[in-house]
């Protein structure tokens with residue numbers, strides 16, 4: 001006879017809020033209200049009720065390798081980036097062609113922000129090419145930014 005009732009009646013939502021504020025776990029709340037734990041978690045997030053500490057404690061208990069996985073993903077991204085850069089023969093040498101040069105005011109996430117010429121000069125502008133995913137520069141300029149010879153020797157240990 002409850003089949004047609006919505007999961008979240010006003011009464012249940014009130015209970016949910018009260019239990020949440022009392023510090024009950026999602027599982028305890030679910031048992032008490034009589035809904036699934038997933039329903040509680042989903043409703044809490046829809047209501048904007050989150051407990052950073054509890055949630056991170058729960059996910060840590062579930063996925064012990066989570067933090068290691070996060071730490072690994074950054075160098076991996078860098079590795080993929082460098083691999084892409086050095087495997088692209090077109091960008092190995094020669095000047096970067098900037099076909100969409102733009103001003104400071106035209107810069108956006110879709111524009112490479114490598115400065116062309118000298119800041120303050122009359123023809124000063126930015127490269128404007130399509131940047132690599134997650135990078136501020138286009139392929140050619142990311143290569144320049146990462147080029148070992150472009151770095152001061154003192155920085156290379």
Ligand SMILES: [Zn+2]
Pocket residue numbers: 096098112113114127128129137138139140141
């Ligand atoms: Zn560029």
